[in-house]
Structures are given as C-alpha cells and as structure tokens.
Amino acid sequence: MEAIGQLTAGLAHDFNNLLQVVDGNLELLGSHVENDRPKRYIDNARAAAEKGAKLTKQLLAFARKTRLSPRPTDLTQLVSDFIDVIESSLGSAIHLQLNLRRRLPRVMVDPEQLEMAVLNIIMNAKDAMPGGGTVTITTRSMHLNGDAAKRDLSSGDYVALEIADEGDGMSSEVIERATEPFFTTKREGKGTGLGLAMASGFVQQSRGRLDIESAHGEGTLIRLIFPISHAQPEPAEPVQPTSDHQAEDGAKIAAHILVVEDSSEVLELGREILESAGYRLSTAESGEEALRIFKSRDKGTFDLLFTDLVMPGGMNGLMLADEIGSIDPDLPVLMTTGYNEELVVAGPDRPTRDVLGKPYRRAELLDRIRQALSNRHSGERRMSSEYGSVEA
Ligand SMILES: Nc1ncnc2c1ncn2[C@@H]1O[C@H](COP(=O)(O)OP(=O)(O)OP(=O)(O)O)[C@@H](O)[C@H]1O
Numbered sequence: 001m002e003a004i005g006q007l008t009a010g011l012a013h014d015f016n017n018l019l020q021v022v023d024g025n026l027e028l029l030g031s032h033v034e035n036d037r038p039k040r041y042i043d044n045a046r047a048a049a050e051k052g053a054k055l056t057k058q059l060l061a062f063a064r065k066t067r068l069s070p071r072p073t074d075l076t077q078l079v080s081d082f083i084d085v086i087e088s089s090l091g092s093a094i095h096l097q098l099n100l101r102r103r104l105p106r107v108m109v110d111p112e113q114l115e116m117a118v119l120n121i122i123m124n125a126k127d128a129m130p131g132g133g134t135v136t137i138t139t140r141s142m143h144l145n146g147d148a149a150k151r152d153l154s155s156g157d158y159v160a161l162e163i164a165d166e167g168d169g170m171s172s173e174v175i176e177r178a179t180e181p182f183f184t185t186k187r188e189g190k191g192t193g194l195g196l197a198m199a200s201g202f203v204q205q206s207r208g209r210l211d212i213e214s215a216h217g218e219g220t221l222i223r224l225i226f227p228i229s230h231a232q233p234e235p236a237e238p239v240q241p242t243s244d245h246q247a248e249d250g251a252k253i254a255a256h257i258l259v260v261e262d263s264s265e266v267l268e269l270g271r272e273i274l275e276s277a278g279y280r281l282s283t284a285e286s287g288e289e290a291l292r293i294f295k296s297r298d299k300g301t302f303d304l305l306f307t308d309l310v311m312p313g314g315m316n317g318l319m320l321a322d323e324i325g326s327i328d329p330d331l332p333v334l335m336t337t338g339y340n341e342e343l344v345v346a347g348p349d350r351p352t353r354d355v356l357g358k359p360y361r362r363a364e365l366l367d368r369i370r371q372a373l374s375n376r377h378s379g380e381r382r383m384s385s386e387y388g389s390v391e392a
C-alpha cells in the first residue's frame with residue numbers, strides 16, 4: 001500500500017503540472033474569444049480539466065499528501081454549516097436525521113477536506129438506497145482505552161462523526177477493500193472507486209481513523225474518529241491590506257519577480273499571466289540558475305521570489321528560498337507545488353513565506369502574488385495553518 005501511495009502521489013504531482021498548463025492556456029484563450037460556439041468548446045475542455053483536477057485531489061488525499069490547513073473544529077458546527085449541501089446531495093427521496101451533540105471538544109482538521117470526505121460518504125449512502133431510506137448523521141465524544149490499539153490509535157479522547165444508511169450493506173470482502181483506490185462495485189461510469197480512498201487517506205493524515213461497520217442487508221455505518229485538540233481556536237485571518245503594487249490595473253509600480261519553474265510549459269504560462277498583469281520578470285529553470293541570477297543583481301532588484309517547490313537537481317524551492325533568504329531575509333517568497341512534500345511540513349520558519357497549490361487559476365495566482373508583495377511592506381505574518389501535516 002505504501003508503494004501504491006508513492007506512485008499515486010508522483011503521478012498526481014505530474015498531472016497537476018499538466019492540468020495547470022491545459023487549463024491555464026484555455027483560460028487565456030477564452031479571454032480572446034468572442035464567438036459563442038468556440039467559447040462553448042473551451043468551456044467543455046475546461047470542465048474536463050477541472051474534473052481531472054478533482055481526481056488528482058482525491059488521489060493526493062488517498063496518498064496522504066494533501067496540503068492540509070487544519071484548524072480546531074467543532075464537528076457539530078461543521079455539519080450544521082453545510083447541511084444544505086448535504087440535503088441537496090441526498091435528494092428528496094432520502095430522509096436526513098441528525099443526532100448532533102452540542103459543545104463538543106474541538107478536533108484539528110481541515111474543514112474543506114472533511115466536507116469533501118463527508119460528501120463522498122453521503123453519495124455512497126445515496127447510491128446504496130436507490131429506493132429511498134434514512135441517513136443518520138451523529139456526532140459524539142469517545143474515549144478510547146482498551147480498544148485503542150485495535151484501531152491503531154493511542155488511548156485518549158476523540159470525537160466521532162458517524163454516517164449511517166439503511167442500504168444493502170457490504171459483504172466482509174467489500175469492507176476489506178472499500179478504501180482501496182479504484183475499488184468499486186458500481187457499474188462502468190457510475191463509480192471511480194476513489195470516494196472512500198480519499199476519505200480514509202484524509203482521516204489518517206489528520207491522525208484519525210475511518211471505521212466501516214456493515215453487513216449484507218443491514219445498512220452501513222462509516223465512523224470518522226479524530227483526536228481532540230487542545231489548541232485554542234485561531235483568530236480569524238486579518239484582512240489583507242491592499243498593496244502599493246497594484247500592477248494589474250494601471251501598473252503603478254511594476255514589481256520585479258524572480259520566477260523559478262523547471263517545467264518550461266508551466267513557466268511560459270506563468271510568464272504570460274504575470275507579464276500581462278504588468279509585472280517585470282526574470283526567469284530560471286532551476287534553483288541553481290535562479291541563485292546565480294539573484295546574486296548577479298544588486299540587492300533590492302527583486303521584490304518577490306516565486307518558485308516551484310519540487311525541482312529536479314540539487315536545489316529544490318525550499319533550499320533556494322533559504323539561500324536567498326540568507327542574503328535578503330525580507331524578500332517575500334511564494335512557493336508553488338502540486339502536492340505537500342514532507343519538507344514543507346517543517347513549516348514556515350519565516351513570516352514571508354507562503355505556498356500556492358497547483359493547479360491554480362490566473363486570478364488566484366495574481367491574488368497570492370499581491371498578498372506576498374504586500375508582506376514585504378507590512379511585515380505581516382502568514383499563519384502556520386497554511387502548511388499541512390503529513391504523517392511521518
Ligand atoms: N454506504 C455504502 N453501502 C454499501 N456499499 C458501500 C457503501 N459505501 C461504499 N460502499 C462500497 O465500497 C465501494 C467503494 O466506495 P467508494 O466511495 O470508494 O467508490 P465508489 O462509490 O464506487 O466510486 P466513487 O466514490 O469514486 O464515485 C463501493 O463501490 C461500494 O461497493
């Protein structure tokens with residue numbers, strides 16, 4: 001399973017780069033096209049690229065390589081906040097029953113990923129009850145002692161989120177394989193076999209566990225267990241001050257960005273987006289080349305380093321950022337990556353570092369570039385929650 005995880009993560013990483021190029025160029029093309037019909041072709045192609053991106057997301061979650069933003073979260077609150085989405089996913093033939101405990105201890109999870117996992121489980125429940133029935137969502141505290149080891153968890157306090165249905169249930173063979181990627185009993189085109197693989201990978205990456213209780217003809221209960229967190233809830237992220245570098249509209253000051261990316265297609269796309277927004281660029285295709293360029297210029301030449309994280313050769317993005325940081329510690333750094341390399345987990349040792357996940361949209365890139373540039377001026381601290389946790 002470990003080897004499958006490695007392979008999956010590697011594949012998904014390369015796919016993210018490809019999807020970045022496909023979708024990014026389609027987005028640029030779209031802005032030059034007026035005609036309805038070609039616009040529709042572009043939209044269709046972009047929708048397919050988006051599906052591809054969703055697939056790679058599920059694969060990364062399975063491989064436990066998602067860039068998580070864990071926050072102390074009340075699971076009852078989380079379920080309540082997106083109950084409308086759950087209800088509309090289930091449709092009118094299925095009755096939803098809630099059994100939510102109030103004032104639960106918080107758990108450290110990435111709320112967006114957890115919602116994705118819950119929706120995957122909800123969709124399975126719906127598929128299991130084509131004739132209708134009831135789905136019950138329960139939240140509760142749990143104390144594990146004796147049976148903790150059996151579940152590969154240390155003893156202590158946990159919170160459980162349970163989703164139960166009244167469908168056909170699973171045989172023990174299916175239970176055994178249900179969290180394997182691409183295992184599905186659904187007919188061609190109906191299931192990919194990634195729903196539970198994503199959910200269980202995500203839960204494990206969050207130091208929890210996914211249990212399946214089911215038997216033929218007796219419905220299914222999926223239980224997600226997370227250790228309770230003793231961290232205080234973080235204050236809301238401060239509103240970003242608008243920067244002087246409004247390059248996009250009017251190009252007040254054209255900030256100079258050093259862009260480092262080993263894939264020439266991704267580099268080309270980045271250049272297209274950033275230059276058309278008015279930024280000045282210097283580009284390099286490796287960490288070594290970037291460092292040479294940086295050292296050959298006067299201090300203060302560059303306003304931002306925008307670098308890929310994972311690059312072949314001796315110097316990855318993090319090492320490059322360290323080298324450059326030892327020369328100019330105030331230079332903001334925006335890193336980009338297709339997945340959460342374990343080296344990121346060491347976390348932001350500098351306040352001026354940020355990570356942008358691939359594939360990203362034009363607007364997202366410009367937004368994060370602006371934010372990163374404003375860091376240079378305000379010295380603002382980005383929160384460590386930008387960085388995920390990967391299990392060792
Ligand atoms: N609630 C459930 N009731 C009965 N069987 C289930 C249930 N949830 C999952 N399964 C079984 O586990 C298999 C794997 O589930 P998973 O969600 O990973 O993939 P899928 O639903 O087949 O496809 P995808 O979620 O990618 O569209 C399913 O094909 C089904 O056989």
Ligand SMILES: [Mg+2]
Pocket residue numbers: 120123124191194195196
């Ligand atoms: Mg599914």
